[in-house]
Amino acid sequence: MVMKKLFDHGEPSYEQVNQDVIKSLIETGPKYWMLLATTVGITVVCFIVPWMYQIHMGVGVAGMNRNAVWGTYLSNFIFWIGLSHSGTLLSAVLHITQSDWRKSIYRSAEAMTLFSLMVAATFVMVHVGRLWFIHWSFPIPNPMGLWPNFRSPIMFDVMAITTYLTASSIFIYMGSVPDFAAVRDYSSGLRRRIYTVLSFGWRGTSKEWHTLGWAYTFFAVLVIPLAVSVHSIVSWDFALSTVPGLHQTIFAPYFVCGAIYSGTAGIVTVMYCLRRFLGFERYIGKIHVDYLGKLLIALSMIWTYINIMELFTGWYSGSSAEIEFLKFRLFGFYAPMYWEMILFCAFVPLLMLFKSVRLNWNRMLVISILINIGMLSERFIIVSTSLPRKLLPDSYGFYFPSPAEISITVGSFAMFATLFLIFIKVFPAVSIYEVKETLNPLRRAEKT
Amino acid sequence: MLSVHNRPPKIQAIAKQEFREGVRVNVSVLEALKPLRKSALLGIIGIVGIVVGLKINAAYSTHLKPVQPIEFSHRIHAGENQIECLYCHSSADRSPSAGVPSVAKCVGCHERIATVRDSAEIAKLNAYWQAQEPIPWIKVHDVPDFVHFTHKRHVLAGLECQQCHGPVETMDRIERVADLTMPWCTDCHTLNQTDNGLDCYTCHK
Amino acid sequence: MSVLDTIRKYREAGYYKEFDYHWGMTVDLDRCTGCEACVVACQAENNLPIVGESSFAQRREIKWMRIERYWEGEYPNAKLNFIPMFCQQCDEAPCETACPVFATYHNQDGLNTQIYNRCIGTRTCAVYCPYEVRYFNWFTYTWDEPLERQLNPDVSVREKGVMEKCTFCIQRIRQAKDLAKDDDRRKVRDGEVTPACAQSCPTEALVFGDLNDPESRVSKMANDPRGYQVLEEQNTSPSVVYLQKVHGDEEAI
């Protein structure tokens, strides 16, 4: 197999990998703290405060009404769940297929999975009317002796997201254990104690490596079908209803594809930040942006195809309700948003066909952000153009997000940023041992 | 260029001191947790304390056995004097609520019973009678507002009052013996194969 | 074996046919004048909150029963049709499958129940309902000073975050069954129970009763050739039958 060059600026030494990665972890400047304080501040002001107000007053604080009982909270929930899918793709699928280029970026991709899932789970809590009874939807012993309804699509969601959250946190943690040991060896005092506990006293014996390798492969094998099932299940929340525009068999692949699409774009954004602000230029280079770009083009084409098919099915059905809904989506109030989504998700990614775009980090950053703006709108459009055009014309309505919803949406991004900023100071953001695996092996035969 | 770390590289120093000289690193997790021993112990003591405290609180709580405005004794009335439950709680077989007797009903008897007419508790009763005010009894068996419970159906079905209210005729002060939770209701409905007994709308409203 | 039998009994959509009742209603659209007396009666009977002007303008009204208006034709020859819309108590209700906590399910009387205090407010049922007759409590609504005294003690007052909907006045059905039991009757007689809307309808457009009983007034009405069900193609098999309006005589009049 012809290997592309993994490192743009020459191969680092083993020692240098340790130092570069751990440096990003333990050397914290004032700008980091300022950034963290800002994101925490935005989270509190834009997310926590409106949420508390909403819990106090009722969900009426949001802009939803009788015709559109689902709104931005749910569309954001799907968006964040979607964003979580690429991490699994990079870490699990590419682990099984033994791609070397994934090794320097998969840790942050996994972190993205974990944190966007956390944000998504928070959105479920923001969405429900009576947060204080949300434990009734968990299969746990309770004083009523009544367990949840496992025939409900919402319960599939509860089970899938809990499983995904558990599995992906174990997945990222297990992969980091050897690196926690490396941080332990490079630190002293309290930090050494903490990392001794976090690394379980990892020494890197052959037995440990062997067991980790096997366990990691099993995690990967278990997580891949899980990830596919999670977003399929999320799509069935919609597809099992009878609402025109939601009641579609194509929804599961549509959502899974869209999820991986927006997630991969999200990874490009995160990679850009890691390169620029943590100094990982040496480890994240041309090959990554090139491959991710190609992946994005492929995904964008699948996405476009499914999107066209979705409209076609509605139109071909000839059902007056479907056609009314299509008119509203394509030419109604939210039409500009719809066409913006088509522009950003179907046409802008085609620019990446040019090598000059694909290999330029700045251009890729812009494209990846545009794709995610498009995907955010896609989720919003799915909810807000379908529900107000249901089956009875008398109940045609309209939905526009309230200030509280917009603020909580903004706050969710700050929450994600906060979690990620904490992550880069706790976890080695680039996997130390997997990067070393791609370097020249320490063998006599190849050295001399 | 904005960089989150602009301090001199600490990592070099660490590498020189601790890595180069091959300093032994402790890999034992217990060892690393040692400084936490005191706080862990305190935490365990705290949790145990809270649990024990809650138990003690529950044991001595008057929530299930409130002090009533008048020390009315069911033991004397229903036990020793064998007054029928339905004599005072007269609407139990006719209406959803069993009914609390009016002050007039109490006074009606106590006017004529010479032995107890002068006791302190009867004086309280008389005070309410004089003031023409109802006695503010504290409800012991209180089901939530969303529950539709009717005494009538249960009494007519042949249930003894004691089955839910406990041995009232032995209690000086009324105490709640059943926990009034949903399984408490549904278990009985299942056991007795009641008509639509497990339909939510039988009890919920 | 008995467990399997029990399960089998509940398998079919119309399983309650072996039970005592299958409550249903017919709506004679030819008789409906759109006076909305039923809406007001429902409001009074079931402790429906008064949401206030601004909430109403935001389409957050809570009316378990509404009169839908549909115009037919262009201006000089326009015809106005009223369709009273309330919970259709579907046998195969899409909303029931949606609830994660069993707050809504199908009971033996063929009623689509909503247990308010079990609801956690995911609002999925309202999305799944094709008739859009489920109403959400966006806030905790209160009643002004004297109004709270008219609240019905047999119906609970719902707090914020709870879904609610028409129950066919379950409290009246419960009371009728109670009285029937007092008389040592197994079944409620036809006409002994009437929901608030049917009771208040001045033209008797709404008829309520037991569809299991072929002799009941509602069964006879439901077999009328004019009968149809709203959104039949959704296969929800509603318990409400609408009787078509008869057009054609307007010019003669």
Add this chain to the structure above:
Amino acid sequence: MDITGTFQYEEDAISAAQGLHAAGIKNVSLMSPIPMHAAEKALGLGKSNVRKFTLIGAILGGLGGFSMCVATALVFIMPTGGRAIIALPPYLLITYETTILIGVLSTLVGFFLVAKLPAWKNRPYRVEANVNRFVVAVESPSSNEVKKAEQIIRGAGALGIEQTGGTL
């Protein structure tokens, strides 16, 4: 007392570990900064027992998930939307998720048990092993094994040998 030897090259470390095994010395561990597939082969580490944990966990999870659904449906029989009380399609979805959930959790338990982690007691270790050196360690050898072990390690081309006392 433990003996640790540091090596620059993978082959040397592996041959040292093999030599120690051949000499019948127990408690030998070979530490490396990256997983060494050659060493795993040389030390005879075949298929890991972790897979058994995964399989058993997944099967138990699947069975448990399905029986949880069935039991829940039977405790209170609540028909919804005309669906069967024991409705296979939705229950199989739940089964799918619990299979994975319990499978992952038991793999985690399997990892800890097979790799003998967390290390509650201290074990011989050198920080170089996590950077760019290979370390062969003999944990508390008996007094007559010490010499032999040192000889084998040195013979394999160790950069340095260290004796460290006690278990601390």
